[in-house]
Amino acid sequence: MEDTMTTHILTTRANFIDFMGHALEGNGMPPIAGRILGLLIFDGEPRSFSDLATELGVSRGSISANARALVQRGSIIKVNMPGDRQDYFQLADESFCVLLQTIATRMRSTSQAVQGFASELPDDATPHKRLDGLAVFFTAMADGIENAAKTLNQRC
Amino acid sequence: MEDTMTTHILTTRANFIDFMGHALEGNGMPPIAGRILGLLIFDGEPRSFSDLATELGVSRGSISANARALVQRGSIIKVNMPGDRQDYFQLADESFCVLLQTIATRMRSTSQAVQGFASELPDDATPHKRLDGLAVFFTAMADGIENAAKTLNQRC
DNA sequence: ACCTGCGTTCAGTTAAAATTGAACAAATCA
DNA sequence: TGATTTGTTCAATTTTAACTGAACGCAGGT
Known part of the structure; x- marks a missing residue:
């Protein structure tokens, strides 16, 4: 029961991320940028650079380029966690x-x-x-x- | 003098058409669709299918596909001239x-x-x-x- | 010093979109 | 009928954008 629920949420999450990839594609942004944004919107909390690459199943190069573009646009922000030298990203308040x-x-x-x-x-x-x-x-x-x-x- | 003027207008026309090609590219439309639209906006009057191909220097196949897309969107309309079986296109009023x-x-x-x-x-x-x-x-x-x-x- | 993990860069590859051009059907005219 | 013109279609090609992955520099850790 708990599992069913979780699975359903995860499915919705995956679908939403996918959807955002396509949606932003229509607005002149690369698909992966949309997926990153979708993931961060859904999760709400900061996610690490590596997590993004792993979860979206894309190269680190892609995360680097697309996350940078999103940061530049002001849609997401880069944050640092104490004692962890990874880069974390989260949805900007004014996104x-x-x-x-x-x-x-x-x-x-x-x-x-x-x-x-x-x-x-x-x-x-x-x-x-x-x-x-x-x-x-x-x-x-x-x-x-x-x-x-x-x-x-x-x-x- | 007259010539200079005309040349300048033609240059502006060419630049505008080119600009529209790029502008609509950013809105998910193919460049040629933008150029057709730009040409029709500038000229204001109906232009024939062949003219479009000749003036834009693209294949008839491209005109066919892109003009159709523009018609479907309601941006331009297809009109017929008496005694001429060519298709003419012009900017839609409500474009x-x-x-x-x-x-x-x-x-x-x-x-x-x-x-x-x-x-x-x-x-x-x-x-x-x-x-x-x-x-x-x-x-x-x-x-x-x-x-x-x-x-x-x-x-x- | 050495090793490991992180993010960036960029040349090469892959994938997607746009365009061409030849074949075609329909319509017009001689 | 045969020749021409017109617009469409679609397979092949070209062009463009996106992505990958290896090389690199930098920071910390051991």
Whole structure:
């Protein structure tokens, strides 16, 4: 009974980790980054570098690269345990907010880029208007996402 | 002078098309789809199937596949010109709105999926809470994006 | 000093995605 | 009918991204 329960949780855990791998793949991140994030979200507590490699069944090189990318994005943080020189990783408190901010920022820079193209064109040219419209579109999207961040009532 | 102007516009056009190719690449679409979209946004008017292949310098097979994908997404529409049996494509009026709706929908389904994983876990388990939080996150994002769509005062 | 464990790096490999190009069917025209 | 044009399909190819694994430097431990 206890075992059944545990098994079910472990199955769910594995499925969730797998799911996150695919989900973040669709957002321009490598699958393993998604799996690391999924594992850390699920477990909540710090996990060691080696554990990640072992549990996910991937090379240490992969953990190194992908964990670094996640740290850089602010999704996870690296922590040190006293008397243990391994690196540990855990979900960042502001993880989700950071994710939103990252996306919003990307939208804004895209908007700016499009605006740049528009400004190259004569004001009366119809492409100018359309590119302007596209720039507005990206800005609106950035606004919407940042707004969502605030809605989450966390510090963003 | 006239020539300089035209050249500059053409250069900007080429750069914009190229930019869109890269931009949509980051959103999970093939580069050529982005370039087709960029070309149609810039030009505004219908362009023929063959023109797309010629101007973008890619195979007809690629135009066929990518244009179809864009049509299916609702970003562009296929139109027919009287007395010309070629297929023409042009930017859909609701192009940008559709883009937002697509993203919002994906967010909601992701949220639901995560919620599904959460429901597999006992209510008192801490992973349950975290997955719930993640689901809320995706919902908030979907809301934010749909809100942005409405802000654009177009019919969405 | 030597050994062991840890994380990084990067050249090589593998796997996945995108694109090509030739074959094809349908439609048009002479 | 036969020749042409048009868009689709799919197997082969190219391109790109991701991953591996061995070599390396660094820290501690014995």
